[in-house]
Amino acid sequence: MIPSRSEFLPIRGLRTHVRHWGRVGAPKIFMQHGWMDVSASFQFVVDCLRQDWHVIAFDWRGFGLSERSSADTYWFPDYLADLEAVLDHYAPGEAVNLLGHSMGGNIVSLYAGIRPARIARLVNLEGFGLPATRPEQAPGRYAKWLDELRTRPEMRGYASLDEVAARLQKTNPRLPGERAAFLAGHWSALDADGQWRILGDPAHKMTGPLLYHADEVLACWRRIAAPVLWIEAEETEMWRWMGPKEEARAEIDRRRAHLAEVTARMMPGAGHMLHHDQPELLARMIEAFLDGAEVPG
The missing domain is CATH 3.40.50.1820 (Alpha/Beta hydrolase fold, catalytic domain)
Known part of the structure; x- marks a missing residue:
């Protein structure tokens, strides 16, 4: 590489x-x-x-x-x-x-x-x-955003990098093992609880309030x-x-x-x-x- x-x-x-x-x-x-x-x-x-x-x-x-x-x-x-x-x-x-x-x-x-x-x-x-989107979707979108603010999403933890790699291959079955292993090490990090978690703020998973x-x-x-x-x-x-x-x-x-x-x-x-x-x-x-x-x- x-x-x-x-x-x-x-x-x-x-x-x-x-x-x-x-x-x-x-x-x-x-x-x-x-x-x-x-x-x-x-x-x-x-x-x-x-x-x-x-x-x-x-x-x-x-x-x-x-x-x-x-x-x-x-x-x-x-x-x-x-x-x-x-x-x-x-x-x-x-x-x-x-x-x-x-x-x-x-x-x-x-x-x-x-x-x-x-x-x-x-x-x-x-x-x-x-x-x-259509303008009439706006009230529901704002309501969904407000609802989601009450319960923040979380990222699932994985016991090992091998599990992270397996998760990547489940999403993309074409991904070879060596590439999955490389990505797992950059895609996740070990947290204080000894779990490997995806390096993405869980807030990204929330519905945005604005229409596209x-x-x-x-x-x-x-x-x-x-x-x-x-x-x-x-x-x-x-x-x-x-x-x-x-x-x-x-x-x-x-x-x-x-x-x-x-x-x-x-x-x-x-x-x-x-x-x-x-x-x-x-x-x-x-x-x-x-x-x-x-x-x-």
């Missing part, structure tokens, strides 16, 4: 963990993980990159080794502000190569439309967005000026929240059509965690795209 090194930055009042691979001074790629994931999740892709890169990935607030918020709710705009602070620190005034997976894909795509001049090339890995406004998101997507590489996994089930598969396919295609310059590819032999399932192919796709060459697939 290519070794990584950790750095901690004060970002908007929270101690934020940043992971680096490669040579400082090499061309940069910023990689942002998804919900209940960590920056180390990109290790397998980094190992497969063939060119000289400086890969920078940080743990979102309340995930991995980054500090948890003292507030009882995580607000999505904070992710955008944290991302901008990190980019300003490591690439001031530069247009950057930016990649995000799942929740991270949603965040980086929003940011690319909000700050189009900051992005050279954008890679979205299954960052489709959330289900569209797809029209506002797509307004941001339409302002993205950078070329976009859009990668889906053939065996993903992320479409299920949109309804029957035919309806989901139509909605995903409708959203993608708002991107001005997009290269769409389907990843064979992979589920939603495609950076774990097919890291070599994903690395080839990323490097071809960043080079302006034909993207395989």
Whole structure:
């Protein structure tokens, strides 16, 4: 494995963990993980990159080794502000190569439309967005949020790292044992009770009080000026929240059509965690795209 090194930055009042691979001074790629994931999740892709890169990935607030918020709710705009602070620190005034997976894909795509001049090339890995909502859903959503504030969620404990690895493989049966073992050591930590617990604030599991406004998101997507590489996994089930598969396919295609310059590819032999399932192919796709060459697939 290519070794990584950790750095901690004060970002908007929270101690934020940043992971680096490669040579400082090499061309940069910023990689942002998804919900209940960590920056180390990109290790397998980094190992497969063939060119000289400086890969920078940080743990979102309340995930991995980054500090948890003292507030009882995580607000999505904070992710955008944290991302901008990190980019300003490591690439001031530069247009950057930016990649995000799942929740991270949603965040980086929003940011690319909000700050189009900051992005050279954008890679979205299954960052489709959330289900569209209707105004009449607001009272119920607020009520659910208030109800959940009364009983805070907890993270389950595991007796060993082997149990954590088994949990990862249960969620993703394609995950080889050695990769599961590596991820388990970064995805969890031993607590004072001798239990291994996932490095994610349980507050992330709570329902957010605000509705998801797809029209506002797509307004941001339409302002993205950078070329976009859009990668889906053939065996993903992320479409299920949109309804029957035919309806989901139509909605995903409708959203993608708002991107001005997009290269769409389907990843064979992979589920939603495609950076774990097919890291070599994903690395080839990323490097071809960043080079302006034909993207395989």
